[in-house]
Amino acid sequence: MPSTELIRIVSRSSPMALAQVERVRTELVALRPGIRTEVVPVTTSGDRWMGDLSKLGGKGAFTKEVDAALLAGEADLAVHCIKDVPADRPLPQGTVFAAFLKRDDIRDALVHPEGLGLDDLPAGTRIGTSSVRRVAQLAISHPHLECVPMRGNANRRLDKLEAGDADALLLAVSGLERIEQTHRISEILSVETMCPPIGAGVLGLQCREDDTATIDAVAGLGDTNTWREVTAERMFLHVLQGHCNSPIAGYAKAERDGRLSLRARVFTPDGKTVLDAHEWAGPLDPATLGTSVAVALLRQGARELIDTIPH
Structure with a gap:
């Protein structure tokens, strides 16, 4: 980051993405009144392409250009809808999530x-x-x-x-x-009628891992319960290794007393086969909970189901 007084925020250029950036800017100014922000909008290949996302490599089509701007030093902070950030592979090398904002409605x-x-x-x-x-x-x-x-x-x-x-x-x-x-x-719609995508309702703040000034500046925007929920959900999706044509849904829920649960489902595209798992963390950490739920679905045949879906 050029200085602790200016943070350049890269984001997709859609109205919704820019609205999300405004939320971050508002919360950041309230947390750190001395900081100035500047928006660096980019149009991603996913925004330009109106066809099947799998032909562009899946959900990463919404993040590649944003990641590139961050890694090139053209921006200091990226704002992502977590549901659009692939979890079946690691974040681009050299980047980390500095914070997950308090979760919005997942429905x-x-x-x-x-x-x-x-x-x-x-x-x-x-x-x-x-x-x-x-x-x-x-x-x-x-x-x-x-x-x-x-x-x-x-x-x-x-x-x-x-x-x-x-x-x-x-x-x-x-x-x-x-x-x-x-x-x-x-x-x-209730989550029973329409189970949400992994990462629903969450905005994530991504930085270069060596940019400790920006990480320190924005870390206070993070919400602990959201971090726990997203960690469980993304580990679940990582272990499952689903692709963009895989109908996978799920959500973690952190209770006020500290308990954490994760419910997840895998479908065939026609909905005729449904695999379902729901576990409470107990003493498990969020990542272990995500792994455990993924393994439960793999035991039910999730790997075979996912692999039979063209992508």
Whole structure:
């Protein structure tokens, strides 16, 4: 970092990503009033490409350019949606997460122009989503609905809904909160109906590991319970080694009394096979809990299920 007075923050250039940066800037100024911040926006290959993410190497398509700017010294801090950061491989060498901000809502929301709930939608209703996780779970709970591929940031998808490209959308509650579009929500789905993705609702702050000045400056923004939850979830996904076409869902929950649990599920794309595991940490540390839940699913056949899915 050039000095402790200026932190250059690199982020994707979408409206939601920039809104996330504003949250970080606001919290950082409150924590360290003397610090100035500057935004370094980048457009990632994942933002430009509207096709199948697997053709770009999966979720890493949303982070490669951000990582490159950080490693090149063009920025000091990167703000990521943790759900978009691959967990099946390590962070780029030379970088670390300095903090995970307090977790936002992990649930998904239905957006329907007439305000209908999921159970009220007639057969054949077109749900805009390219998430294999959402497609698999809708196939279980609402097989009469039709999923139509739709990518792009949340603002773009809302525009596509208005243009008639779909009849309804499934979007993250936290994302709609960040772009101030919660008035569009028709129904917030329970985690039993729509189990969230790993890292849902969490913003992570990534730095170069040798940049101790920036790490020290932002570490105080971190939330201990969120760190425990994300550590368990990402270790689970790392051990499972799922790819971007694998319908994998799960969330950890830190209770007020300190207990930590992790529930996770693996699906076939059509939802006809579901593997489920739910464990409490007890004396286990978060990473060990994540490993234990992954092993439980591997014993149920998760490796074979994941390997049969093209990617």
